[in-house]
Amino acid sequence: MRKFLTVTAVVLVALGMLVVVADRVGAHYAEREIAARVSARMQEQGITSTPPEVEIQGFPFLTQVAAGRYTQIDITMRDLKGGTLPLPLLSVAAQDVEAPLSQLMDGTARPVAARVDGTATVSYASLVEASGLTGITLSSAGPNTVRVTGKVPIIGEVTGTAEVTVVDGGRVRLRATSLKGAAGSVSQAIIDAYKDRLAVTLSLPKLPFHLELKDVQTESTGLVVSFTAKDVELA
Incomplete structure (x- = not known):
């Protein structure tokens, strides 16, 4: 009985680790896709900066995928130029974002955020x-x-x-x-x-x-x- 419980515990831990790994892999894939699409949109709009960095907040990620809604997506852009006061770093927090993974995968996604807040510090x-x-x-x-x-x-x-x-x-x-x-x-x-x-x-x-x-x-x-x-x- 003790051996059975030990094996069961090991299996559960292994399954838990696989779920966590799958969750993070899915998150990184979505982050790369969103970053690429944001970068393309910025180029279309003539916005000059380094390529954006994207991080999806919240865990587990897979439950957000199932709902097609992400609690918060953080987007970081550096060296925004233009105007008379350049911004060295712009941090953006997009709240309540709708972006189904299936649409991200087939290229039809148009992620929409209910609210976006940004901050930048100028020396x-x-x-x-x-x-x-x-x-x-x-x-x-x-x-x-x-x-x-x-x-x-x-x-x-x-x-x-x-x-x-x-x-x-x-x-x-x-x-x-x-x-x-x-x-x-x-x-x-x-x-x-x-x-x-x-x-x-x-x-x-x-x-x-x-x-x-x-x-x-x-x-x-x-x-x-x-x-x-x-x-x-x-x-």
């Missing part, structure tokens, strides 16, 4: 470069606020703050709210003139999945840009 150095200004450094100073420091022509050392906001047309606005130079360095009129230069509107690269700019937040790592869209055909 402050990249933000300064995109603004066309030189000699200044930006760092986080609170919600939607950055600290401005640096040394600029004529004025010399400057310190101040600037706000970062979303403006119409899906663009990012950087605008100085305060600026001062070293005591007695130059007149306030000259400082104010330079402050006016610290007001730039930056456009983003062309985005996939009909993503729309929703919010910007200033974090210690850089400017975190958020996007969203609903009822999106992924490929």
